[in-house]
Amino acid sequence: MSERSEGKPVSLWVATAGVTGYPALDGDLEVDTAVIGAGIAGLTAALALKRAGHSVAVVEAARVGTGVTGHTTGKVTSLHRLAYTALADRHGVDTARGYGQANQAAVEHIARVVSAERIDCDFRRVANFSYAETDEALALVRDEAALAAGLGLPSVFTSDVPLPFAVKGAVRFENQAQFHAVKYLQGLARAVDGGGSFVFEESRAVALRDGSPAIVETGRGSVRARDVIVATNVPFGDGGFFDARCLLHRSYVVASRAGSLPLEGTYISVDDPMRSILAVQVEGTGYLLAGGEGHPAGESVDSTERYRRLAAFSRDRLGAGGAEFRWSTQDGLPIDGLPFVGIMPPSASHVHVITGLRKWGLSNGTAAALILADTLCGRVNPWARVFDSNRATPAVSVARPVDRDGPAAGHALPAPGEGSVVERDGEKVAVYADPAGKLRAVSAVCTHLGCTVEFNSADVTWDCPCHGSRFATDGTVIQGPASTSLVPRPSPFGQP
Ligand code: FES
Numbered sequence: 001m002s003e004r005s006e007g008k009p010v011s012l013w014v015a016t017a018g019v020t021g022y023p024a025l026d027g028d029l030e031v032d033t034a035v036i037g038a039g040i041a042g043l044t045a046a047l048a049l050k051r052a053g054h055s056v057a058v059v060e061a062a063r064v065g066t067g068v069t070g071h072t073t074g075k076v077t078s079l080h081r082l083a084y085t086a087l088a089d090r091h092g093v094d095t096a097r098g099y100g101q102a103n104q105a106a107v108e109h110i111a112r113v114v115s116a117e118r119i120d121c122d123f124r125r126v127a128n129f130s131y132a133e134t135d136e137a138l139a140l141v142r143d144e145a146a147l148a149a150g151l152g153l154p155s156v157f158t159s160d161v162p163l164p165f166a167v168k169g170a171v172r173f174e175n176q177a178q179f180h181a182v183k184y185l186q187g188l189a190r191a192v193d194g195g196g197s198f199v200f201e202e203s204r205a206v207a208l209r210d211g212s213p214a215i216v217e218t219g220r221g222s223v224r225a226r227d228v229i230v231a232t233n234v235p236f237g238d239g240g241f242f243d244a245r246c247l248l249h250r251s252y253v254v255a256s257r258a259g260s261l262p263l264e265g266t267y268i269s270v271d272d273p274m275r276s277i278l279a280v281q282v283e284g285t286g287y288l289l290a291g292g293e294g295h296p297a298g299e300s301v302d303s304t305e306r307y308r309r310l311a312a313f314s315r316d317r318l319g320a321g322g323a324e325f326r327w328s329t330q331d332g333l334p335i336d337g338l339p340f341v342g343i344m345p346p347s348a349s350h351v352h353v354i355t356g357l358r359k360w361g362l363s364n365g366t367a368a369a370l371i372l373a374d375t376l377c378g379r380v381n382p383w384a385r386v387f388d389s390n391r392a393t394p395a396v397s398v399a400r401p402v403d404r405d406g407p408a409a410g411h412a413l414p415a416p417g418e419g420s421v422v423e424r425d426g427e428k429v430a431v432y433a434d435p436a437g438k439l440r441a442v443s444a445v446c447t448h449l450g451c452t453v454e455f456n457s458a459d460v461t462w463d464c465p466c467h468g469s470r471f472a473t474d475g476t477v478i479q480g481p482a483s484t485s486l487v488p489r490p491s492p493f494g495q496p
Pocket of ligand 1: 446447448449450451464465466467468469480481482
């Protein structure tokens with residue numbers, strides 16, 4: 001791992017949670033519900049179903065918490081910047097109310113689960129703020145606060161904002177929360193596993209068949225189930241055209257050592273550039289988290305510069321010390337602003353999906369999971385209609401920021417900690433040199449649709465510029481739409 005002034009390229013949550021050791025699925029199994037993906041949506045649904053008397057099996061391609069949930073900020077809130085104004089304008093007040101109530105119920109559900117399952121995850125109740133620094137933004141937060149209060153949410157407008165720099169006012173939601181995202185997921189997994197239900201790790205789903213039973217196949221086994229929930233961020237086996245209904249968006253977080261300024265509450269700016277802020281204590285050490293610098297996935301950007309700006313913001317405006325950790329992730333922004341929860345695709349009978357959590361996945365993912373748990377238990381969920389995966393949605397044609405062939409391949413040996421795409425016998429090979437100079441080579445051809453990957457030196461990953469797939473330096477998929485790894489190749493340089 002390369003260490004720089006922006007800290008280690010690993011999520012604070014992943015780095016401090018310890019590692020789980022659930023077995024890989026080996027053989028065939030039959031349960032009531034199979035869940036693909038051990039993030040917050042999949043595990044929340046699995047536990048709710050288990051507590052309702054169902055048997056469940058969760059299959060996770062990597063380890064619990066190492067996906068998108070482990071790369072969030074850890075905010076648990078129903079205040080999503082200015083979401084209610086936008087949703088009410090677009091869909092009407094009833095839909096905005098449904099979205100808000102589902103998310104607020106998710107916050108309370110998480111609090112109940114933490115307590116009922118005795119999950120030690122640094123869960124804390126805090127106020128959450130969307131703050132304005134300009135007169136223009138001030139008018140927006142006043143409107144948002146009034147609208148949200150009218151929807152029955154715990155919202156007020158305040159000009160008393162406990163940030164260490166001057167702001168004009170904010171929407172304040174009471175009794176929201178923050179937690180250690182991976183420790184929470186590990187607690188969910190502990191509660192799911194056992195008593196006829198299972199968590200399997202390092203068990204990537206490779207095929208999915210609808211029917212009675214529906215079948216999920218992994219490399220070494222299969223799960224037959226009455227129902228399957230696909231909770232993999234970018235849906236595995238996408239039959240619902242979600243790639244045309246969601247924009248995949250990247251965002252970045254830097255965790256710096258907390259300075260001497262106390263910071264209570266969690267925050268997001270309404271003015272641009274958007275900044276998401278909170279303070280956390282992990283194992284006795286205080287950190288300040290600053291998130292932002294988002295952009296469409298696949299856009300070629302200087303990630304190092306983005307991390308630098310977040311670290312500088314924490315230092316200059318929040319009095320933070322040096323950066324310790326940096327991470328990024330991607331999430332789907334549904335183009336009509338509402339997550340997708342329900343049957344996938346419309347013609348399916350037993351395959352359900354959760355996607356498009358719009359970067360507020362801790363609450364939206366929980367809300368979505370509870371909707372599906374109700375559906376599978378034959379209960380009516382009051383918010384299912386708002387999140388319906390088969391609602392009419394305008395489609396986007398996603399602009400491809402670069403040409404499919406990517407940059408020209410070179411011939412140079414990468415420096416330690418760097419990677420480069422080189423051409424050998426007409427084949428493009430992605431070569432990474434670890435900090436000790438040891439080379440690791442994989443095919444540079446993205447397994448989704450064949451674009452050429454590029455090295456992201458800030459995150460130490462191979463990223464695809466076409467639709468945003470990301471791969472570790474050993475070729476393992478970190479984020480889809482690709483679902484299979486980059487194939488190992490001999491190093492074109494041998495091993496210097
Ligand atoms: Fe689509 Fe790479 S070709 S993500």
